[in-house]
Amino acid sequence: MAQPAAAIYEDATIRWDVVDAASPQGNRLLRDLPDDETARLELLLTSVELSSMQEITSAGAPFEWVYFPDSCVISLVTRVNGGGVEALTIGRDGMSAFPMVGGARTAFARSVCQIPGRARRAQAKEFFATLDELPELKRRLLLYAVLAFDVTAQSAACNRIHVTEERCARWLLMSQDRAGRDDFKLTQTFLAQMLGVRRPAVTVAVGILERAGLIAHRRGRIQIVDRSGLESAACECYASIRDRQEELLGF
Numbered sequence: 001m002a003q004p005a006a007a008i009y010e011d012a013t014i015r016w017d018v019v020d021a022a023s024p025q026g027n028r029l030l031r032d033l034p035d036d037e038t039a040r041l042e043l044l045l046t047s048v049e050l051s052s053m054q055e056i057t058s059a060g061a062p063f064e065w066v067y068f069p070d071s072c073v074i075s076l077v078t079r080v081n082g083g084g085v086e087a088l089t090i091g092r093d094g095m096s097a098f099p100m101v102g103g104a105r106t107a108f109a110r111s112v113c114q115i116p117g118r119a120r121r122a123q124a125k126e127f128f129a130t131l132d133e134l135p136e137l138k139r140r141l142l143l144y145a146v147l148a149f150d151v152t153a154q155s156a157a158c159n160r161i162h163v164t165e166e167r168c169a170r171w172l173l174m175s176q177d178r179a180g181r182d183d184f185k186l187t188q189t190f191l192a193q194m195l196g197v198r199r200p201a202v203t204v205a206v207g208i209l210e211r212a213g214l215i216a217h218r219r220g221r222i223q224i225v226d227r228s229g230l231e232s233a234a235c236e237c238y239a240s241i242r243d244r245q246e247e248l249l250g251f
Contacts, residue, residue, distance in 0.1 A: 091179055
């Protein structure tokens, strides 16, 4: 008998194909893999629900789990002067713990769930011990690691040059792409932390975008109302990152 939708998330770990039925978009790195790789991954991956602000990996700690977000979004946050600035956003386009592809075993930045939702995960040691048996997925993960470096480099320049409302628009567009939905839970306090600015600056930026009819903001949630308008309001960094992802990964 099919599992009732209301009961799907009662257990912390469930079959990943059940999640696919509920979320047809899913993680893009896992799409259309060869049948033998998909079958092997079914033995490794389970589905979990991540909550807002849940820590995935602390800075300096060993990677214990590998996460492939389906509908959640994970932020890599670099600690600076007792605070944090987001270095990378990981959603359904990517995988956490990607430095392990290059041989790293510990995290440099802290990983925290930015937008709650589903992810598929595997124990890191077991996953990477199996990766040579998954050549197509390994190829994609190597390209994703290149993309992560390029996005981080672009973001560093963006944080230095562009005004807060342009950066806010870029960040919201990237979060929408990675979460796969137009409406998500997000407080202005958390957004300020991710952009590395003070809360009043985010309040002004969100107000500008809302008055322009591009977004709607209410009770800790933000909805993208006018995507094309938001793209026009964002700095050129969004298009650069999007084009680079298309070039490397094809989506």
